Amino acid sequence: MLSFLAKKTTKNYLRGFSTNIISEQVLQRTIQRCSERNIVIPTYDEMFNPQLIPNDIKNDLSNIGLWDINPRNLFRVTWKNEPTEFGGGFGGANYIEIPKELSGVDARIIVLLGKYLPTGSHKVGASxxxxxxxxxxxxFDPTTQKALWPSTGNYCRGGAFNSELLGCKSLAVMPEGMSQERFDWLESIGSEIYRTKSTESNIKEIFTKMHQLEKEMGDSLVVLNQFTEFANPMWHYAVTGRTMEELYNQLATPRSNFKGLFLNQGSGGTLGSSMYLHQKFPNMKTACGEALQCPTLLENGYGKHRIEGIGDTYVPWILNMKDMDLLVGIDDQDCVDLLRLFNEKPGQEFLLKKGVEKSLVDRLSVFGISSIGNLLGAIKFAKYYEMKKDDFIFTVATDSAALYQSRLQSFNQKLGGYTQENAISHYYGSLMKQNIQYMQELSYYEKKRCHHLKYFTWVEQEGKSVKELDQQWDDDYYWTERMEEYKNLNHLIRSFNQRSKDLKKSFSIPKYSYKENEAAFH
Structure with a gap:
């Protein structure tokens, strides 16, 4: 079946987002820009397997920091960076395994770590x-156009970072209620920032501002909306999904089972990995989480919450609801409590007393708020299906506590210093208490109900067609065709890089200095 599917995908790829050339003139200007600035773009295969990266680029990276504004860092958009701030190479995927002392379950919970990608978040891949x-x-003409990144935080940061590396100017539209670290970093690299008077739950305000800017700026603006861009889940299909498969094969024993994947909904991007994994492990389950305080999928509900970055009050256009098996509600208070437990000294000391290895306690700062949400969802997932010691669940830590230090300071100011009593309460009351409440196993028609929620956001408000909405549900090849586009893009990227290289040889373009010309990026 899979071989037939691959043939069908290749034959009919134009039914997905087209990989045809849009404008040869614009493409030529873009190639010239990349030649001038010595920009080389990695393929999806290189991001999955950095061993394919040319040695000269690896040598360049030995003198470049993980977050440096240098186009060579495009090759660090991978899960396999050496976990160091400067000059790192590549190795295996960065992950941690959660022991029973921390999870309360026998299942092996494997967490890929977003901290070790540029910007400290895997959203640099999604963008x-x-x-x-x-x-x-x-x-997209980087000589005349700007990239607009609408987001609740990390996608803006990843998009602005990639824009800088690729020689493009960027704008970020983001709710004013997000953590201060997000705004500080965007300002530090010169991105234009538009703050909407809203919180995590108010995506509509972001779209309203996005359309206002489109109207004002016209063709000088290219909107890169993570909720509608299929290249967002495609990156996770091609890179994250394959990385999880590879890591499972390295860790598994003959008795092991790939039982499932838990991810919060967010933009629907990371869940693109599920479409790849379901092909490799047909019996696995995919669980999709959301904030209990905003149960859109569970109850068609709405509300405000504090799990930054996981999305709400809508179903993303790019989310394949047919691929989901279970819905999970995550209490935002539990996530906030555990952020403090994992990062405050009394909390860490208590975890050591409970038998958690010091080497793991010292690394728990790799979990940001939404990452903790993924961990709690994986625990509930394991309890729901009564998973055993040979069963694997995969998830991701989107970002780390480094992006939430202002939140920790705010909690201490409002609630007082963290104590051992807090640690005991949070360990038992927010971690070990996790159960199978607020979960729903999806039937065919329950999946269809969730899919139909797209109508109210994307057809009524954002101009998508009912025809395509129905196609998403009815066409057996709709999703795989779009995800498999990464193979065609690999060819286009190689061709682009070769033309850029040839142009440099023809005109002897001098090497571009990023330190001397840093202002050119702003």
């Missing part, structure tokens, strides 16, 4: 897909 897909087809 790589949409901008590169347009650049290599002549659909």
């Amino acid at each position: 790589f897909g949409p901008i590169v897909e347009k650049l290599v087809r002549g659909g």
